[in-house]
Amino acid sequence: MSVLVVGLSHRTAPVALLERVSLSGDALVKLLHDVQQDDCVAEVMAVSTCNRVEVYAEVDRFHAAVTAVSERLSIHSGVPLEQLSNHLYVHYEDRAVEHLFSVGSGLDSMVLGEGQILGQVRSALKLAQEQGTLGPTLNELVQQSLRVGKRSHTETGIDRAGASLVGVGLTLAERVLGPIQGKRALVVGAGSMSALSAATLQRAGVTDIVVVNRTHDRAVRLAQTVGGRAAEFGDLARELAEADLVISCTGATDVVVTADMVTAREIFLLDLALPHDVDPAVRRLPGVTLVDLESMQDDGIDAETDDGGRAEAVAAVRGIVAEEVAAYLSAERAARVTPTVVALRSKAADVVEAELGRLTARLPELDGRARDEVTQTIRRVVDKLLHEPTVRVKQLAESPAGDHYAEALRELFNLDPKVPRAVGSIEKVDMDTGKEVGR
Incomplete structure (x- = not known):
C-alpha cells in the first residue's frame, strides 16, 4: 500500500x-x-x-x-x-x-x-x-x-x-480607507475565519466591531470576545449601510451580500468565503471596493519575495520539512520489514519446538533439568544466529531500496508470503518470540 x-x-x-x-x-x-x-x-x-x-x-x-x-x-x-x-x-x-x-x-x-x-x-x-x-x-x-x-x-x-489572509486584506483596506482605527467594521459570519477576522481587527485598533450571523447566539459570543456588539441577521442591510469595512466568511452556498444591499459610497468589502459571500456586481457601484480570494490570487500575494526575512524563514521551514520527511520515510520503511522479521522468528520458534518434541520422543528418559538445559541452549543458538541478520535487515530497510532486503529474507528462508501480511495486521508483536501481545 x-x-x-x-x-x-x-x-x-x-x-x-x-x-x-x-x-x-x-x-x-x-x-x-x-x-x-x-x-x-x-x-x-x-x-x-x-x-x-x-x-x-x-x-x-x-x-x-x-x-x-x-x-x-x-x-x-x-x-x-x-x-x-x-x-x-x-x-x-x-x-x-x-x-x-x-x-x-x-x-x-x-x-x-x-x-x-x-x-x-x-x-x-x-x-x-x-x-x-x-x-x-x-x-x-x-x-x-x-x-x-x-x-x-x-x-x-x-x-x-507571511501575514494571514485577513492581515493582507486589512493592508489593502488601509490603501482605500486610510488608517482603519476609528472605522466601523462589520464581520459577517461567526466561524473560525470570522473569529480570526474579529481578533485581527481588534489587534489593529478597531474598536467599533459588529458581528452578524444567522445563528444570533454565536454572533453574540464572538462579539463579546472583541468588545463588539452582535446584530440580527435580518438587519444585515442596515449594518452594511453604516459600516466602513466589511469582512465576510459565512460558508453559505449562496450570495449573502447582494448588490442592492450596498449603498454607493466609500466602503471596503473583504470576501474570504468560498463560494463567494458578496455579489461581484457591487464592484460597479461608485466608491465600493471589493477584494476576494480571486483578486488576491491575481495580485500574487503569495509571491516569495525577500521582504521581512521571508526567504530565510522559507529556507528554514524547507529544511525542517526535508528532515522530517526523511525521518518519517526511514521509520516507515523499517516498519515494513518488521512483519518479515517477526515471521522469520516465528518460523524459527516452530522449528525449535518441533525438534524439542522429537528429542523428547527419542529420549523419554531425559530428566527435566537436562531437558530444560537443552531447550535453553537450542533457543540461545537460534536467537544468536538470527540476531545479526534481523538487526541488519531492519537497518538496511531504512534505505530507499529497503523493501528488497525483506524480500530477500523471505526468499532465503522460504517464508510463506502470506505470513508477513498476517503479522502486519497484528497491533502488537513480541519481536523476540513472534507472538501477538497486548490485545
Missing part, C-alpha cells in the same frame, strides 16, 4: 474553479465514502478549503487510484473530468509525504506561512476518523504532518514572513 494525493489548489486552478470543486458537509462525507468504496483504495481523507481541494488515499494501484479519485471529484463537484484534469496535480509515495508536510507548514498556502491550514488539516483528520475512512497509515501520516507544521511555526519566523 502507498499514499496518493490528488488535488488542485490556488497554484494550479482559478478561484472560480476551486469554488465549484470545493465540498463541505454531507457532500464531503459522500466523497470520502465513495472514494473508499473503490477496490484499490483502503483509506481516504479530504482537505477542502478556500484555496485547495485534496484527496489523500492509501492505495495499492497507482493508475487505477488516480483515475478513481479524479472521477469521484468530477462526479461530486459537477465539473467535467476533461476540464478538471487540466488543473489536477498528483503526488505519490515519498512526494505525497513531502507535499502534506509542506502544506501543514504553510509553504503551499496562498499566504505564505499562514497558520489556518493546520486547523483545516486537523478538521479533515477528525472528519475522516468520525466517518471511519481513516486507517493507521493515513492517521499516523496526518498526525505527523500536524506535528511538523507546529514545529515549523514554533522554530522559524514563517508566521511573521
